[in-house]
Amino acid sequence: MVLKLYGYPTSTCTLRVAVTLKEKNVPFEFIPVDLVGGQHKTPAFTANQPFGQVPYIVEDDGFQMYESRAIARYIAAKYAGVGEQLIPKDLRESAIFEQGASIELTDYEPFVSGLAWENKFTQMYGGTKDEKRAESLLATWRSKLDAYDKILGQQKYIGGNKITLADLFHLPYGSVLLGIGIDEFSSRPNVARWWNDITSRPSWQAIKDGL
Amino acid sequence: MVLKLYGFPISTCTRTVAATCKELNIPYEFINVDLAGGEHKTAEFTAVHPFGQIPYIDEDGFKLFESRAISRYLAKKYAGNGPKLIPTDPKEEAIFEQGVSIESFNFYPSAIGYAKEKVFKPMFGLTTNEERAAEHLETLNAKLDAYDVLLGKQKYIGGNEYTLADIFHLAYALAVVEAGQGGLFESRPNVARWWEEISNRKAWVDVIEKGV
Numbered sequence: 001m002v003l004k005l006y007g008y009p010t011s012t013c014t015l016r017v018a019v020t021l022k023e024k025n026v027p028f029e030f031i032p033v034d035l036v037g038g039q040h041k042t043p044a045f046t047a048n049q050p051f052g053q054v055p056y057i058v059e060d061d062g063f064q065m066y067e068s069r070a071i072a073r074y075i076a077a078k079y080a081g082v083g084e085q086l087i088p089k090d091l092r093e094s095a096i097f098e099q100g101a102s103i104e105l106t107d108y109e110p111f112v113s114g115l116a117w118e119n120k121f122t123q124m125y126g127g128t129k130d131e132k133r134a135e136s137l138l139a140t141w142r143s144k145l146d147a148y149d150k151i152l153g154q155q156k157y158i159g160g161n162k163i164t165l166a167d168l169f170h171l172p173y174g175s176v177l178l179g180i181g182i183d184e185f186s187s188r189p190n191v192a193r194w195w196n197d198i199t200s201r202p203s204w205q206a207i208k209d210g211l
Numbered sequence: 212m213v214l215k216l217y218g219f220p221i222s223t224c225t226r227t228v229a230a231t232c233k234e235l236n237i238p239y240e241f242i243n244v245d246l247a248g249g250e251h252k253t254a255e256f257t258a259v260h261p262f263g264q265i266p267y268i269d270e271d272g273f274k275l276f277e278s279r280a281i282s283r284y285l286a287k288k289y290a291g292n293g294p295k296l297i298p299t300d301p302k303e304e305a306i307f308e309q310g311v312s313i314e315s316f317n318f319y320p321s322a323i324g325y326a327k328e329k330v331f332k333p334m335f336g337l338t339t340n341e342e343r344a345a346e347h348l349e350t351l352n353a354k355l356d357a358y359d360v361l362l363g364k365q366k367y368i369g370g371n372e373y374t375l376a377d378i379f380h381l382a383y384a385l386a387v388v389e390a391g392q393g394g395l396f397e398s399r400p401n402v403a404r405w406w407e408e409i410s411n412r413k414a415w416v417d418v419i420e421k422g423v
C-alpha cells in the first residue's frame with residue numbers, strides 16, 4: 001500500500017508535499033478532498049486534521065500527520081539516502097538550513113499568501129480585493145526580496161550552498177503569483193538566478209500544474 | 212568565548228531564544244540592540260542580519276538569525292544538557308515538526324497580529340485597526356478550538372514531551388494574555404492545562420522575571 005496524500009490538486013500546501021515526494025521518488029496515491037463542497041470541515045475530516053486544512057498523509061502502517069512543511073521534513077528524513085540531502089546533516093549546515101526555512105515562514109509566506117488571497121483567491125470565493133492591504137503587502141514583500149537578493153548573492157540557495165527543503169517551500173506561492181502577473185523575481189538578479197534554478201527541477205516540473 | 216545573543220529585552224523572539232538557552236543551561240551574554248535608535252537598520256547591522264531584525268547570535272564568529280533556527284541549532288548542539296527539546300525517534304520527530312508548523316501557521320500569525328494591534332501599536336503611539344484586531348481574535352478563537360482537541364489527545368503541542376514546539380508559543384501567548392485575552396486559554400480545559408504548565412516552567416519564568 002502506498003503513502004496516501006489527501007489534498008487539493010492545485011493547493012499550494014499539497015504541492016509543497018508533492019514536490020518533496022517527487023524529489024525522493026516516493027510513490028504516492030493522491031486522494032482529492034472536496035474543498036468546494038466543504039469536505040474539509042466535516043467531522044470525518046477534522047478527526048484527521050483538527051484545523052480542517054489540507055494536506056495530510058497516511059502511511060501504510062496507519063501513521064498519519066499534517067502540516068505540509070512537517071510532512072516534507074518527515075519524508076526528507078525518512079528517505080535521506082535518496083536523491084539530494086534536502087536537510088543537511090552537519091550541525092552548522094543544518095543551522096543555515098533552518099535559518100532559510102525560518103526566512104521562508106516569516107519573510108515570505110505571510111506576504112505571498114496575502115498577495116495571492118487579495119489578487120486571486122478572494123474573488124474566487126466571491127470576495128473583493130482589499131487594495132490598501134494588497135499595496136501594503138507588496139511594498140513589504142519587495143523590501144524582503146531586496147534582502148533575499150543580498151543573501152542569494154552570498155550563498156547559492158536560501159538554506160546554504162546546496163538545494164534544501166527551504167528552497168522547495170517557496171515554489172508553490174511564487175508560482176501562483178507569477179501566474180497572475182506578479183513578478184518580483186526577474187528584476188533582482190540573484191533572486192532570478194535562484195528562482196530559475198529551483199523551478200527547473202524535474203520534481204517541480206512534474207507537478208507544478210496540479211495533481 | 213561565551214555565546215552572544217543580540218536582541219531586545221522584551222522582544223518576543225529574543226525571549227524565545229533566551230528560554231531555549233535557560234532550558235539547556237547554555238550560558239550567554241545578552242547584548243542590547245538600540246531599536247529606538249534604529250541600530251537594527253544600520254549598514255553594520257544589516258551586514259549580519261539582512262532583514263534588519265532581532266535577535267541574532269554570534270558563536271565565536273558563527274552568526275545565525277531567526278529565533279526558531281537559533282533555538283533549533285542550540286537544541287541540537289546541547290542535546291544532552293537538559294530536556295530533549297527535539298525528539299530523535301523518526302515518528303516522534305514528525306509529530307514534533309507538525310507541532311512546530313502548527314505554531315508557525317495556526318497560532319503565530321493571529322496571536323502576533325492581535326498583540327500588534329492591541330499592545331505594540333499603542334506602545335509606539337500608533338492607532339489600533341479595530342477591524343483587523345477583531346479578525347485576528349476570531350481566527351485565534353477558531354484555532355484554539357482545534358488546539359483543545361489536539362491537547363486532549365497529546366500532552367504537548369509536539370507530542371507527549373515538552374519540546375521547542377511549546378517554547379515557540381510562549382512569548383506570543385504571553386503577548387495575547389497581555390492584550391487582555393488570557394480567557395482564550397483559560398476557557399478551554401486542555402489548552403488551559405497546557406498553558407498553565409508551560410508558562411510556569413522555570414526557564415520561562417526566569418526569562419520573564421529576571422530578564423533575558
